[in-house]
Amino acid sequence: MEAEGGEKFFSLMTHLLSVTIFQNAVILNKNRSEDNNMITLSDVAKAAGVSRSAASKALHGGGGKTTKISEKKSLHIQKIAEQLGYRPNRMAQRLASRKQDIIGLIVDSQCCRLYSDILSCIEQLTREAGYRLQVGLMHDSIDAIKSYVDDFLGYDIQSVICMAHYYEFSEKVPPLFKPFKNPLFISQPATDEKFSFVSPDYHGTFRKAMDYLFSLNRRKIIYVKSNYRTPDAMARARAFRDAHLAHGIPFDEAQIYCGDIGECDTLELMTELLDDVLPMRPDALIIGNGNATLWAIRLLNSRGLRVPEDVSIIGMESWKGSQAMQPSISVMDNNPAEIAREAVRVIINNIPVESPPLHEIFVEGSLILGESCCHKV
Amino acid sequence: MEAEGGEKFFSLMTHLLSVTIFQNAVILNKNRSEDNNMITLSDVAKAAGVSRSAASKALHGGGGKTTKISEKKSLHIQKIAEQLGYRPNRMAQRLASRKQDIIGLIVDSQCCRLYSDILSCIEQLTREAGYRLQVGLMHDSIDAIKSYVDDFLGYDIQSVICMAHYYEFSEKVPPLFKPFKNPLFISQPATDEKFSFVSPDYHGTFRKAMDYLFSLNRRKIIYVKSNYRTPDAMARARAFRDAHLAHGIPFDEAQIYCGDIGECDTLELMTELLDDVLPMRPDALIIGNGNATLWAIRLLNSRGLRVPEDVSIIGMESWKGSQAMQPSISVMDNNPAEIAREAVRVIINNIPVESPPLHEIFVEGSLILGESCCHKV
DNA sequence: CTGAAAGCGCTTACAG
């Protein structure tokens, strides 16, 4: 014990000496943490000839309210720490201090473009605000979500953004987040219980699309709905009906087409879709992602129908390529950047709050017009 | 102190009693971790009337080589733990045990499809293998990468997959990963130093595309190259030249077109591209992502050139929508699933190894043929 | 088979 400590101290000293001479070269070597030989706060304190309290204060600024240290000593300690290549042990720090600087987030690794846009913005915003984002990736697996929840709690992460609750098992997800002090959902969760969320205004944006189509004199619109019973799909269906009622235009529930797997973005699904709905002689289609749009145009053409002359198309997801298509596609833009801003604002504001109040926020979206709805735009 | 401990013990007991009666209801309430009142291993041990060692053994199976415990007692402890809603504190566990069950990964939040496909597979595979994936998300920021490296080291994560080294600053990234015992890059890093990597065989797959185009009698091929000096771009340029030499077909270096921002996937960039290369009268284009393909077809058409009659197109990124386009697009498939498998295999095998050997693995890709190259496919 | 004790690397009251 004694011997080992001495040895380590000796090697530290040798190291310090060499550092002053061949600083760069040695630091590179040192970084390759020799097992169990990593530099700790104690090592730094010893090398600097101060107490661990002092080192802690100098390096991480903590040290309680009373611990103080002179500017000069502080700089000295910092220099030593850098020379030694000291890296704080995060586990020890968090175990000792319980500070809340990590925001957890769970998201599907194959999420839709909207979600990955939101995620990208959230990442940026949390970093700028000085928080760390710990991302739990999974795909369509309730067990994976559970294990992330356990992990987050095990790391004492109390603020968690959930972007993964739109599945067959969607109603099982929200309850898992009850143990957290500060959970926040992106899009309204599908449960009776109340949870804070920031959501695209699916209803409002869809309504804009409907009004636009009606203004173009389209009268037989097909809405290709996801078959998950998610709030977004339900909000859109509601907007579909509301719009018809408001305009006094009759419709058939069959115009809300529920595909087998949400997005009709394969040849098979789109073929099936068209077989089912073309007998209704639709003059407009509201569909999901970019691929669905590609298939729709291709297959409509192959059946002698032109876009937009015979059928208008509006996509429910904005994507960079929509304007490159021929014809360019009208799409709904859910404003991911604003959603991310609101989400980060809410969750960060909540962190110090004992029991955060309920937040239910809808972010307004817009329509990006392309050539897929009418000739002249 | 004494009083507080007693109080906590009392509430635990009350709790245990109520649990037996109203189990479900109470567990739900308990989960909402009352600040600082979270259930610890000691609480469980106390409630079960055993030592912390025994509890640790029963709940996490560790407990060194010698610590043993009877089956009956073990089950009892587990039951108590579950009733109390015990969740192990991961920080304490890792601090005490130093076990290596987390794999770190750094990736761009706006990475290309290939990378997000690989990521999705890696996530699945690491989970199946019993490891946890800790994902560091960032976008085009060397500082963010640095801070993730610090974090990982701070969490004593020694196995890290880097998918974020294709930037302006690409040669600055690999050195950051030297401190890790077990780093692995996806795609070959752009540094003189050797690092283990698993990479798509960009050269081989590109060569397949070239050979195919030559077999269709295309003679003036434009390769739209990313302007980052990344190994993939260079490997492709090499394949471009090799193919010409092998076939005895003359070419001009200007046929390797270096766009301003890598992907020519906007109206402006593609317009500029066409202005620059059309005077060469190309009969084939090898371009990046899906959007670039969309723009290429649209803009070529607007200049009176048809795909594939006048110009063949091959995309360098396979995407679900490529077959939905009109014409459907020939694309290179880099085999993300296999890349992920290799990466996970290598990194997991390395975990117990003291100084892992160098791995340099190239995964073969293939061509997915569409209508964009020639009439009859 | 079991438990008391040391230790992981930090932070932070507390006493000087």
Added chain:
DNA sequence: CTGAAAGCGCTTACAG
């Protein structure tokens, strides 16, 4: 302004 000491929640030799 400074340092010795207790503690965060675990794991694991070690001694019974």
